[in-house]
């Protein structure tokens with residue numbers, strides 16, 4: 031049966047947690063290694079900096095044994111994957127896991143080709159803490175099959191992928207997040223939805239990639255509570271989008287104002303806008 035949003039925990043509970051988490055990221059400034067696609071590097075790094083984290087886009091295999099054990103979290107993104115980058119991603123995932131650091135996977139366009147799907151499935155074997163994709167990506171991973179796709183964009187609503195996200199979480203032990211109008215987060219049992227953001231965020235390339243990196247930063251400062259940290263990162267990014275949209279004239283200016291809004295988010299604004307609900311079967 032399809033899950034429906036039924037129970038809303040006291041919103042101030044989530045809102046307070048969101049502010050605590052954002053201030054912790056700002057104070058601790060976790061170092062986040064990102065091995066990501068060429069399209070997203072700039073927005074992802076600027077998103078992390080605006081949130082108070084410290085991004086490093088290092089991907090060379092030779093550097094990983096020295097660098098990855100010292101990061102606070104790792105973000106892997108297969109958006110412009112080529113065969114020669116995959117060993118770096120696998121090595122980094124192994125170093126992160128072996129040094130008990132969280133790592134997050136963004137399975138961009140997972141169902142678009144056999145190469146991409148297999149790469150994602152191999153990376154998932156290395157035990158990501160969180161997998162964040164759009165609806166089509168999570169459906170493809172859950173079915174482990176190549177699908178007709180719109181490439182990096184989703185042809186599904188996030189809510190179409192709730193059951194797929196739950197079974198992927200159960201099969202992998204990862205927290206699974208599905209972005210969209212409602213961002214879904216599940217540990218395979220619990221399902222929550224973050225209702226922040228604006229539709230125009232889809233018209234800026236790499237917003238999905240960037241929120242995945244923000245999840246890595248939030249999980250870095252609260253690794254024992256990746257479920258809540260993931261939902262809070264999605265909500266905070268969405269609130270920054272809502273605030274940015276008040277000033278934006280279109281996607282290009284929203285990109286700028288989203289970064290400015292994330293940087294300047296204050297307690298009152300964040301607390302009054304965070305909207306996270308619990309889904310029940």
Ligand SMILES: Nc1ncnc2c1ncn2[C@@H]1O[C@H](COP(=O)(O)OP(=O)(O)O)[C@@H](O)[C@H]1O
Nearest residue numbers: 164209210211213227228229231232237238241
């Ligand atoms: N219709 C929407 N309304 C509000 N926010 C949205 C909507 N669609 C996407 N977003 C937000 O845009 C960001 C990118 O999500 P999405 O477009 O699903 O990822 P991807 O770029 O990986 O496909 C997320 O923060 C998500 O919450």
Ligand SMILES: Cc1ncsc1CCOP(=O)(O)O
Nearest residue numbers: 067069109182236237238239
């Ligand atoms: C357009 C594009 N092509 C390969 S990766 C990429 C960026 C995808 O970013 P997002 O998944 O955040 O939309």
Ligand SMILES: [Mg+2]
Nearest residue numbers: 138182238239
């Ligand atoms: Mg994406």
